[in-house]
Amino acid sequence: MTSRIRDWLERLGDAFWIRPAALVLLGILLGEAAVLAEQKELSPSWLPESWVYAGGEAGARAMLGAVAGSMIGVAGTTFSITVAALSLASGQMGPRLLRNFVRDPGNQLVLGVFLGTFAYALVVLRTVRSVEEVAFVPHLGITGALMLAILCTGTLVWFVHHVASGINIETVIDMVHEELSSAIRRLSQDEPPVLDEGVPRGxxxxxxxxxxxxxxxxxxxxxxxxxxxxxxxxxxxxxxxxxxxxxxxxxxxxxxxxxxxxxxxxxxxxxARQAAAQDLEFAVRQLVEVAVRALSPGTNDPFTAAAVIERLGATLCEIVPLHLPGGVAIRDGRAVLHRKVTDYDGLCDSMFHLIRQNGAASAMVIIRIVETLGRVMLAEGRPERRAALIRHARLAVEAGRQTIKDPAGLRDLENYYAALQQSRPG
Known part of the structure; x- marks a missing residue:
């Protein structure tokens, strides 16, 4: 049941409209509450009288109309900026990373604040009446609209900063790495798993x-x-x-x-899409896709690939004290369920195979792979895991020997590989 709930929550996170819709509903309820408070002559004691709107019906309508009109315009601009950022991210970092931008609570909340303020202003505006219509001016509601307009101004400034920093490649890499770290903490365990002694046929x-x-x-x-x-x-x-x-x-x-x-x-x-709820390699594939796209001939950005390799090394260090989930479920002392799981070798394969294959001609990338694996070796003490790290280092060195033409780069690669072979866990 826990896995079902987690999958349901992840599906909700993929729905961009939920938070904006909730804030629009909140704006409607706040507008109704403000009008009701005015009708009941309930004024907050903490609010200074000089802050409360004291104008008449014409000014109230003009002010609420200005707030509503400006908010819907800014909301449209915000949506356009979001779409432009998504297009840029899709072209540079891969379409599968769009999921992270769509799930970003900041983008959802900003759009919701503007639309919620628009809904609030409309709800309050419909109650304003002139003397001929039995005069009613919701002073508290108009004051609330002014406060929300000021809040939206600050939100717009923050949103511009958020989008500008959100499409930075280092920010994206950190965001995906954090998702990977979260998956490791959630799916790993402190105790060794039950070994699968044989899968029965049925x-x-x-x-x-x-x-x-x-x-x-x-x-x-x-x-x-x-x-x-x-x-x-x-x-x-x-x-x-x-x-x-x-x-x-x-x-x-x-x-x-x-x-x-x-x-x-x-x-x-x-x-229709993969999810990170139980797939430990999902975030790994996202990170690797960033590195592979950076190594494409049209981009040729080994620095981004190196940044991804360093995050992958950090992930392997996070796993050092942990155990990956086992493939056997025990009930009453009997193995009742066998399933496929991600083991350490498979995790390393998903991390380094594609990067090595696409970056074999780059001395910087191959050296960074071997260097990072050597640093992980200093923390990892389990023989079977060290064997997997050495295997990938050897594959990187063999690829480098065939493709790296720079003698100095090849010499550095051999030195890092020799240091890795002599490393001992700390």
Whole structure:
């Protein structure tokens, strides 16, 4: 159930309209409350009388009309700036990173503040009446509109700063790295996982849906398998694209095929896009895409690739005291669920293979890979993990020997590799 809730929350984060809609609703409610307070002659004691609007009906309508008109115009400008920033980010850093800009609470809240102020001004404006209509001027409501207009002015200044800094490549890399670090903290564990001593074979289980697997309700499936005396083997993992009719699991046990398919289908959350809820490699792929695009012939920016490599090294150092999730679920001393998980070797492969392949001709990139792996080796003490780091360092050196033409760069590469081989954990 926890995985379902997390996936649901992530889907809500992908919806750009939720926060603006909530602020528009809040603006409507505040407008109604301000009008009601005026009708009840309730004036806040903390508000100085000199701050409360004291004009007449004509001035009230003009002021509220000015606030409403200006806010809807600024909201349109804000939306245009956001779209322009998204287009720039898509071209420079890859379309898959648009998800991070769309999910940015700052962009959503700014648009919501402007639209909420517009809705507030309209709600208050409709209650203003002249003497012929039984005079009513909501002084508190107009004062609130003035305060919201001042708030919007400050919000606009902040938004310009936020967009300007948000499309900076270093800011984007840090943002994606933080998402990766959050996924590691959420999915890793302090205790070693139960080792999978062998995956049993069983009857195939298929589902008729298609899409990216966003999350798996592991606890729910394990409880179901234990209750029915079955053993499940999940053949897919979050991040895979599922094809209709292709087996996604295997089952051992005396359970009806329809019941198994229903249980498995209900535990798999699919969508049109990948998600970071349970996919540890999702943020890794986003970082790697930034580096690969920077290394393309049209861009040729090894400094960005080096910045990504350093964040990947920091991620490996964060994993040092942790254990990646295991692929076995135990119930009552029996392995009831086997599933595919990301291991340390696979994580390193997703981090360095594409960068090495696309940056093999750049001495800076290859050297930075070997240097970063050597620094990680100083913190990592587990033999199997050190073997994976040495393997990737060796692959980088072999690629560098074939493509690097600069003798000095090749010499530096060999020196870093020799230092890595002699490194010892601190």
């Amino acid at each position: 009857e195939p289980v298929v589902i008729r849906r298609q899409g990216y697997l966003r999350s798996v309700d592991v606890d729910g499936l394990a409880d179901w398998a234990a209750e029915h005396g079955a053993t499940l083997v999940v053949l897919v993992r979050p991040g895979d694209y599922l094809l209709p009719g292709v087996p996604v699991a295997e089952v051992q046990g005396d359970v009806a095929a329809e019941e198994v398919e229903q249980a498995v289908d209900g535990a798999l959350s699919l969508g």
